[in-house]
Amino acid sequence: MAIEDDVTVVGGGLAGMTAALAAAREGAAVRVVSHKDSTLRSASGLVDVLGYDSDDELLADPFEAIPDLPERHPYRTVGAAGVREGFALFDDVVGDRYRGDHTDLNALVPTHGGTVKPTARYPASVAPGLASDDRPVLLVGFETVPDFDAPLAADHLRAAGVPFPVRGVTVRFPGGFRADAARTRLADALDADERVAVGDDAGPYSESLPIRRALAETAKDHLRGEKRVGFPALLGRHETEEVRADLEAELDAAVFEVPTGPPSLPGMRLEGALRGACREAGVRFTTGNPVVDFEIDGEADDSDPDSLAAVRVERNGAAIPFHADQFVLATGGLVGKGVDSDRERVREPIFDCYVPHPDDRYDWSADGAFGDHAFARFGVETDDDLRPLDRRGDPEFGNLRAAGAVLGGYDFAAEKSGSGVSLATGLAAGRRAAEEATR
Amino acid sequence: MSDAPNANDASETGSPNEPDDPHDAREEATVESDEFEPVHVFEESEEMDLRPGSDDCYKCSTCDSVCPVAEVDDEFPGPKFQGPEQWRLKRKGDRDVDESVMSCSNCMRCDSSCPSDVPLSQMHNTARGEFVEEQMEKLSREYVRNRILANYRFFAEVASRMPRLANFVMGNSLVQAVNERLLGITAERDFPEFADETFREWWEKRGGSAASKKRAREARAERGGAQARSEDKRVAYFHGCYSNYNTPEVGKAMVRLYEHFGYEVLVPPQKCSGTPMFANGMLADARRAAETNVRELAAAIESGADIVASCTSCSMSLRQEYPELFDFEGTAGVAARTYEALEYLRLHEDLDGSLEAADADLDGAAFAYHAPCHARNQGVDGQAVELLDRLDGADAEDVGPSCSGISGTYGWKAEKYDASMEIGAEMFDHMEESPAETGLTECPTCAMQMEHGTGYEVRHPLEVLAEALVDGEN
Numbered sequence: 001m002a003i004e005d006d007v008t009v010v011g012g013g014l015a016g017m018t019a020a021l022a023a024a025r026e027g028a029a030v031r032v033v034s035h036k037d038s039t040l041r042s043a044s045g046l047v048d049v050l051g052y053d054s055d056d057e058l059l060a061d062p063f064e065a066i067p068d069l070p071e072r073h074p075y076r077t078v079g080a081a082g083v084r085e086g087f088a089l090f091d092d093v094v095g096d097r098y099r100g101d102h103t104d105l106n107a108l109v110p111t112h113g114g115t116v117k118p119t120a121r122y123p124a125s126v127a128p129g130l131a132s133d134d135r136p137v138l139l140v141g142f143e144t145v146p147d148f149d150a151p152l153a154a155d156h157l158r159a160a161g162v163p164f165p166v167r168g169v170t171v172r173f174p175g176g177f178r179a180d181a182a183r184t185r186l187a188d189a190l191d192a193d194e195r196v197a198v199g200d201d202a203g204p205y206s207e208s209l210p211i212r213r214a215l216a217e218t219a220k221d222h223l224r225g226e227k228r229v230g231f232p233a234l235l236g237r238h239e240t241e242e243v244r245a246d247l248e249a250e251l252d253a254a255v256f257e258v259p260t261g262p263p264s265l266p267g268m269r270l271e272g273a274l275r276g277a278c279r280e281a282g283v284r285f286t287t288g289n290p291v292v293d294f295e296i297d298g299e300a301d302d303s304d305p306d307s308l309a310a311v312r313v314e315r316n317g318a319a320i321p322f323h324a325d326q327f328v329l330a331t332g333g334l335v336g337k338g339v340d341s342d343r344e345r346v347r348e349p350i351f352d353c354y355v356p357h358p359d360d361r362y363d364w365s366a367d368g369a370f371g372d373h374a375f376a377r378f379g380v381e382t383d384d385d386l387r388p389l390d391r392r393g394d395p396e397f398g399n400l401r402a403a404g405a406v407l408g409g410y411d412f413a414a415e416k417s418g419s420g421v422s423l424a425t426g427l428a429a430g431r432r433a434a435e436e437a438t439r
Numbered sequence: 440m441s442d443a444p445n446a447n448d449a450s451e452t453g454s455p456n457e458p459d460d461p462h463d464a465r466e467e468a469t470v471e472s473d474e475f476e477p478v479h480v481f482e483e484s485e486e487m488d489l490r491p492g493s494d495d496c497y498k499c500s501t502c503d504s505v506c507p508v509a510e511v512d513d514e515f516p517g518p519k520f521q522g523p524e525q526w527r528l529k530r531k532g533d534r535d536v537d538e539s540v541m542s543c544s545n546c547m548r549c550d551s552s553c554p555s556d557v558p559l560s561q562m563h564n565t566a567r568g569e570f571v572e573e574q575m576e577k578l579s580r581e582y583v584r585n586r587i588l589a590n591y592r593f594f595a596e597v598a599s600r601m602p603r604l605a606n607f608v609m610g611n612s613l614v615q616a617v618n619e620r621l622l623g624i625t626a627e628r629d630f631p632e633f634a635d636e637t638f639r640e641w642w643e644k645r646g647g648s649a650a651s652k653k654r655a656r657e658a659r660a661e662r663g664g665a666q667a668r669s670e671d672k673r674v675a676y677f678h679g680c681y682s683n684y685n686t687p688e689v690g691k692a693m694v695r696l697y698e699h700f701g702y703e704v705l706v707p708p709q710k711c712s713g714t715p716m717f718a719n720g721m722l723a724d725a726r727r728a729a730e731t732n733v734r735e736l737a738a739a740i741e742s743g744a745d746i747v748a749s750c751t752s753c754s755m756s757l758r759q760e761y762p763e764l765f766d767f768e769g770t771a772g773v774a775a776r777t778y779e780a781l782e783y784l785r786l787h788e789d790l791d792g793s794l795e796a797a798d799a800d801l802d803g804a805a806f807a808y809h810a811p812c813h814a815r816n817q818g819v820d821g822q823a824v825e826l827l828d829r830l831d832g833a834d835a836e837d838v839g840p841s842c843s844g845i846s847g848t849y850g851w852k853a854e855k856y857d858a859s860m861e862i863g864a865e866m867f868d869h870m871e872e873s874p875a876e877t878g879l880t881e882c883p884t885c886a887m888q889m890e891h892g893t894g895y896e897v898r899h900p901l902e903v904l905a906e907a908l909v910d911g912e913n
């Protein structure tokens with residue numbers, strides 16, 4: 001009868017994959033059921049613990065600040081030790097693809113908008129660009145990659161008071177790529193080091209060069225003794241380190257990537273690493289269709305909270321049940337569609353878990369775009385075991401835990417804690433689920 | 440669109456004689472049919488209205504990053520342009536559909552990547568239909584060639600009457616050269632062989648559904664106990680063209696496997712699922728085929744059966760493309776009750792347990808499994824690997840997420856052949872790296888591409904499972 005696993009994780013984002021991996025490493029049979037590809041494809045690929053405190057002060061040591069967070073904050077539920085464990089799992093998965101694990105302190109990474117972002121872990125390809133380094137920087141943007149305006153980003157960085165000279169130039173990406181070529185197309189060309197025509201297109205004897213060389217030559221013309229050169233993050237999908245090494249050799253300067261908006265190559269690379277680790281641990285993936293509904297275990301008695309028997313996936317009109325012993329809800333926040341709102345109320349759409357929110361709609365947001373909005377903290381509330389609580393403060397279901405952006409009590413955009421909360425709560429929820437399921 | 444004409448509740452088409460057991464997945468609620476938002480392509484609404492979908496696109500380009508055609512063909516502007524941008528431009532003025540939409544292979548990968556649920560493949564199918572209808576020269580070589588490829592079933596039916604002659608003719612290199620020059624059908628590929636006996640001929644000879652009913656009953660009696668109650672286990676098989684004319688062994692495996700689990704199999708009259716027609720913009724042909732299929736399959740549902748298909752493009756078509764493009768009475772019901780053949784068995788039977796208990800003679804059998812794009816889209820892509828994991832002695836390795844590159848008729852077009860092989864290169868490499876010597880996939884054209892690129896023999900998961908679970912001929 002039917003499809004059955006020890007643990008079913010609903011949602012395949014950072015929180016869901018972390019929960020699945022943690023559970024599988026505990027020996028459970030785990031399945032991830034996810035509607036869409038992970039939102040990591042849109043995220044920057046930077047992995048934050050906590051960048052700002054509640055007074056908007058930049059934090060040097062995020063771990064030190066955890067005990068002072070509001071009681072409802074998910075970090076308080078899992079504790080600083082839980083956050084460290086989440087990051088230890090992450091470090092193990094990404095290996096030398098990421099830097100930052102040698103210190104508790106936040107690193108400062110220049111972003112495509114020209115701000116400096118405090119973060120806990122950053123891709124190795126981003127490392128030479130850190131703002132704490134004082135070597136002069138040249139930023140190189142491409143006409144066809146509009147979300148990275150290098151001269152503007154350089155202006156912003158200077159205004160932010162970075163301790164190094166910085167200039168920006170905009171050049172044409174070498175080779176005759178179409179103006180709207182996908183960023184992934186350019187990355188693939190660099191991976192394969194395709195030969196491209198260079199020089200005046202009109203000339204009868206056009207020369208051709210491997211694209212990495214051609215790109216270096218293009219940037220070289222603009223170099224005025226800078227020791228570091230930053231490109232938008234598209235230096236290969238898989239061979240980033242090789243591409244970077246080739247460019248560094250040609251330019252005689254350190255080369256780094258500046259994280260950009262979606263689609264994000266660093267986010268895709270991270271997604272790939274996590275997927276690989278999950279598969280290696282035996283996690284099964286069923287993707288492409290949403291979970292819409294659930295089934296209750298008929299044997300539950302009145303004294304205990306109900307127990308989930310299955311979640312149901314909507315597949316082109318049919319409802320397909322996936323049975324498990326334990327479940328993890330990791331469907332994301334308002335962006336990932338794990339929390340939904342209409343004019344009347346805010347809700348968690350699959351299990352209808354209680355989402356605390358002011359009754360009056362006008363109290364959901366504060367005045368001004370950057371005010372202290374209640375909606376930014378909307379999400380389910382849990383007990384210490386990460387089980388979502390109903391209106392009365394009792395667990396909604398005995399065998400359902402929640403992780404990541406579906407949790408309430410924190411504002412990931414304001415405090416810069418998105419990936420950290422996903423890692424820490426994902427690990428805790430996955431591990432607990434596995435312990436219960438395999439007991 | 441709650442006033443949609445096909446807003447017929449799936450329960451209306453439900454069977455009258457279903458058991459009243461909440462654990463029988465046949466009793467599973469189907470999702471409210473008002474969630475279907477059919478777009479009127481034909482009849483009363485001559486104007487296709489895909490504007491809401493266009494407005495949902497926030498141009499993140501995620502779809503462009505997963506498109507296998509855009510990856511190898513720099514001329515192809517990608518799904519974002521084909522879908523939301525093209526429809527937005529069209530709204531602004533009387534712009535024609537851009538010709539590049541004909542290069543989309545209809546793999547539907549872009550669909551599941553869009554974080555904003557933009558109905559990309561629906562937009563592409565509709566745009567392609569409009570392009571072919573209004574802009575394509577009906578006497579052009581391309582049109583004629585596409586029409587032939589799209590209507591493969593028609594030619595297959597003729598060929599199946601004299602399979603040996605057809606195989607000889609199609610295998611003839613002179614014919615291939617002529618095909619390439621005259622029609623633009625690549626000479627690089629070998630035409631699939633036509634079986635001496637079609638699946639339907641075998642089925643009739645074997646006694647049709649009366650025989651199936653008897654066998655199913657015997658199997659139930661043999662298995663005894665709890666099975667006895669399910670007097671009405673009944674499925675209607677949508678075999679599609681390929682397993683009828685070319686690989687009847689897949690259809691036979693399906694029948695044996697289902698009867699083994701006590702199901703009576705029906706084989707309703709049917710036409711092509713329409714997949715190759717959608718991909719070539721032949722919407723009028725597709726519509727005609729779909730009308731027959733919906734009518735016949737709805738009747739089967741009426742008699743208490745669910746629909747199962749062994750080809751993942753066929754099930755995709757019945758499940759997603761029909762309700763997106765057509766609004767015949769019963770379309771939503773057919774979509775809601777169509778399943779991939781292994782998916783269905785898995786939902787209703789203890790397939791895992793049966794496989795674990797089976798003492799099959801598959802020692803050392805190793806398979807390199809490729810998940811067809813259309814299996815991915817239905818969320819049934821990994822199941823063959825999962826199921827074979829349960830079977831002693833057999834092992835299946837997933838050869839990765841890349842597209843095989845043939846995409847039905849796409850890889851048959853002379854001008855697309857190179858791109859098709861370039862897309863497939865990653866899969867070929869992974870197959871060569873895998874220790875397995877046999878390929879495994881649910882899609883007949885993916886299988887062709889796997890064979891073509893690696894020389895491996897390729898089997899359908901149904902064949903392997905039938906071999907493991909059902910002994911002997913019956």
Ligand SMILES: Cc1cc2nc3c(=O)[nH]c(=O)nc-3n(C[C@H](O)[C@H](O)[C@H](O)COP(=O)(O)OP(=O)(O)OC[C@H]3O[C@@H](n4cnc5c(N)ncnc54)[C@H](O)[C@@H]3O)c2cc1C
Nearest residue numbers: 011013014015035036043048291331332336404405418419
């Ligand atoms: C643009 C952007 C930039 C970001 N930048 C940073 C950054 O710089 N630093 C940082 O630390 N973090 C950043 N983040 C946040 C971080 O990457 C994660 O998105 C966040 O941790 C949330 O992860 P999650 O797994 O909880 O949810 P999500 O990543 O939202 O994943 C939710 C998953 O659940 C699935 N799902 C939803 N509903 C259903 C359903 N009904 N059935 C089945 N599946 C369902 C979705 O398809 C999705 O795959 C950024 C996010 C975005 C979007």
Ligand code: SF4
Nearest residue numbers: 496497499500502553
């Ligand atoms: S993925 Fe969706 S939202 Fe993004 S560009 Fe494509 S259609 Fe638009």
Ligand code: SF4
Nearest residue numbers: 506543544546547549
């Ligand atoms: S259906 Fe496939 S080929 Fe067509 S645009 Fe979408 S991803 Fe590209």
